[in-house]
Amino acid sequence: MTVHPSLILFATAAAVALGPRTLRQALLILGAAGALLAAATLPQGEHWSYAIGDLPLELLRVDALSHLFGLIFTLIVAIGALYAWHVARGGEHAATLIYAGGALGVVYAGDWVSAFVWWEVMAWASVFVVWAGGTPRSEAAGFRYLFMHLVGGGLFLLGLAAHLTGGGAMTFGPFGEPGGWAYWLILLAVAINAAIPPLHAWLVDAYPEASITGTVFLSAFTTKTAVYVLIRVFPGSDLLVWVGIVMALYGVVYAVLENNIRRLLGYHIISQVGYMVAAVGIGTPLALGGAAAHAFCHILYKALLLMGAGAVITATGRRKLTDLGGIARQMPVVVVLYMVGAFSISGVPLFNGFISKSMIITAAGDDGRGLAELLLTLASIGTFLHTGLKLPYFTFFGPSRGLAVKAVPRNMVAAMGVAAACCVGLGLAPGWLYARLATPVDYHPYTLDHVAGSLQLLGGTALAFWWLLGKLKGEATESIDTDWLYRTRVPRAMHSAAAMAAATGEAAQAAARSATKLAAAFARDPLAGGRWIVASGSKATASGYDEDRYRLPIGVTVFWVVLALWLVSAAGLALGRGLATGSLPHPAPTYSWPCETRR
Amino acid sequence: MSRARGTLAGATVLAATTVALDLLAHPHGDTWWHHTPGFDLIFGFVGCAVIVIVSKALGKAALQRPERSAADSNGAADPEDLTT
């Protein structure tokens, strides 16, 4: 029996939010495991079609790509649920599950409308996940996140409507011909979700403000769903190659300057997604396979890294590099597991990052894009620098500040363990992942050439790190990113526009009020007003209208009545064709009644 | 030997090993750097240094500014930021 995994997650969300508190944890794990099982057992080629009016919808389409993404999404839900086992609020669980269900909906959608519907569900559910962070900063960040994602959703909707109105195909797949309103609008919308600079600021703004457990979910879905859409719809676009490279380096540069550990990891999400975007742009089968594989691996190791950062914050209450240091002895397991994630993201051989990132870089080289290959390697250097060297050194090793370290809840460590095991497992047996890619690729990562090259790269980076150690200390600063624009300049402009509009409205109201006053005064005593106009300068009588003085003789009234009648009749006769002809009731109806009273 | 010297010696040995492996390996790819042994080692070192120096320079020049407040998460709002 095939079940859409999203349905399982939605049912679990409802049960956890509205059901009894005691069953919450059991329901959570049951639901996550059920979804994983459902995703793993969905047969290839399964289709669920459903028609609404003239729209043929395909709610479920299982092919190699959607199967792969469905698998990793449900796996990370299970890991995240384990990590969040101790969270008491059912609402946060419900939000994360609906969010994950929406992402799965997009992945399995076979037509544009379904994809869009789940895309929007993801957007509003994730806002609640950000808000679950509970601090005033989470509130503010959540609103900005909401706004960005709804703008993206609006662009997607407009592009989608334009596509369908222009006769485009309903199937969720590449456009017939690139270019045109629909293409660019949807690409822009996907770019927002993929956090492509300059539209990326929401990610580094909101992810650090969500709860410890929420951020793990957030990191997995929005950006990777966008990558999925890119792989499906926009493969082989030259523009994306350069966009991806810029992304990869942008994230690395900002990460150098970053002090907050979760924000630093957020910039690395942007950097790694840049690899995926560049790979989609390259478009060869090896590159597309690399993008999908990289997404798969990235979800695992990024979650592991964020789980580690979350464990540090839970244990010490500190989230900044300038406040941390020397806690390795007090949480050795966390350190080891974190380093597994760090080695994975850096592409150290035997870990899963190596098997996917090298695919992309090799694909770039094979496609004749030498500069791209070099720049992506450069970004890789930066990644190892931060996540593999700088962050662990200043967080775990390095001079101790005598911090008090609480115990980390065991479920968090267990979740990290599961993720770490997956990272290592994939690294040791890449064939498992390669077999599940959309197009079979003949790629062997463990050649002497690749391994030696990687070890040299990492070694050189480590040497430079050691040499520049002093310069790399965290500083208590913040970086200005592109959201500066819509946080300061744009609201200011809108405020002045609103103030101007309000002032205009006020002026119009004041003018209307004085006009009304004038009219009222005139109506109260017209003759006084009239006299004032005629003999200007004299004031109106203080006592108002004196009826005895101004009463009209009756003859004047009769004259006015006769004159008015004469005028109206003349006008009516001259102009009133509409009034005069065809206006009398018909003697009898000239139609036949459609039907008699029934029964 | 002091610790630093020991580390340096160990690092040199490792570096030499990897370069030797590079010489043994079949180069994959057409560009000149694929055929240069030890290229990645130098690229790693230089690249890392470049990233750090350039980023720090950019930060000092334009991007960085002091933190809004000393408090960890409930910081006072930036007076310029109209969205908090």
Added chain:
Amino acid sequence: MTQHLPILIVLCPLAAALVVPLVARVSARAARALTMLATLSSLVCAVAALRVALREGDWHYHLGGWAPPWGIEYVVDPLGGGMAVIVALLATLVSLYAGPHVRGLSSLRGAAFDSLFLLLTTGLLGIALTGDLFNLYVFLEVSSLAAYALLASGGERAVVATFRYALIGTIAASFYLLGLGYLYALTGTLNMADLAIQLEAVPPGSAMTVGIVLLVVGLAIKMAVFPLHGWMPDAYTYAPPPVTMFIAAVMSKVSAYALIRVLFFVLPAGDAVETARAVLSWVAVGGVLAGSILALAQTDVRRMLVYSSVGQMGYIVLGLSIGNAAALTGALLHVVGHAAAKGCLFGAIGSLPRQTVQAEIGGLAGAARRAPLAMAAFTIAALSLVGLPPTAGFFSKWYLLRGALDADAWLFAVVLLVSSLLGAVYFFRVLEQVYFVPDPSAPDTDVPSPASPPSWRMVVPVLTLGAAVLLIGLFNGVLVSSVIQHALPEL
């Protein structure tokens, strides 16, 4: 008996309205039960009549056996029948919802409330079902007068607000009557179907133009189309919760229905109607934007919801004015979805116990713990008004978008999306207060809230409407293909 179904739909609440005050002298509970029974039977009859109409074609019922055009006829077609079902369903739910409110009144006032409520229902059902334009005016006045009385029962501010509404509403009804008078003078008939045929033969002239203008303006005032909406915020905000829930959900929709009837089924397609629709489209754009912007500025939740209604009515008018199949489908789907959503929103707000007359947004802090089910329904309805899937509001917005793009009206499409964004801001602001700001009177979030939860009589209708919003969205295909498509006029 079943051959009289159309008139029974209207007779049940009317008869009950006259009998309830007498029954209330004997037993207040019996009077309440009678009210609920009357609305329920009206609903059952409406559903049955609609099913017959869908199966066998439009049902023309001649009142008293008198043949039109001199006799009055009632027409149950998919459009009118569907409208009647919506009104009757909301009336049934609100009659349950009003229980706690009526019990708090003295027996005389309680009986008066129920009686007036049933009269209001009668009026609205009559508008939906009648096939005679003058009969529509009669029911329009019946419903308006009952509405004035009900709205004014909310206290001092309500009386003043309702007086203003009464003034403007009477002007609106008079415009309608005057416009109707012109059309009657031109053709000699008041029956809708007959008028449609007769008006084809009349050459366009000043009388017809004036008649159309007066009709449209009169109905537009009743619908609270921007900028003729000024009476609405005060009138709806200060009324008792059950009254606001019913009237905000249904009254302007029924006026919109009347406008659809007049524009598409009675008036001949021609320059006058085209111009009217063009003017309406720009008015609608203004309404959509103004409603959303003004809603942003409000601090009282109920006023915010009313201004949101101004914007939502703008969507419906936009659909009417674009006039192609997709846009009209969107407008009609929006009528259904918005009725359910607005009723749910006002019902949820009304069910929360309040200390003050004002319902400040800040006062909703922590409401999710005090009334979790009602707030869950509120959330779904709010998402629908923002236009987020999978709720009804998304699908009506989708059809409206398709309609706008089919007609090459890109500006309207952009306006629709911008207003969704604005709606998101003011609704999510409220949702944030409800879910994430702790209740100042009960800050400990690990124990259930000490405040007494709302009565089940209030929660059940709110939940039903919230579920309806979701179901209408998920199954909008069924609704569109079986009812709405058949309700569309020939274009």
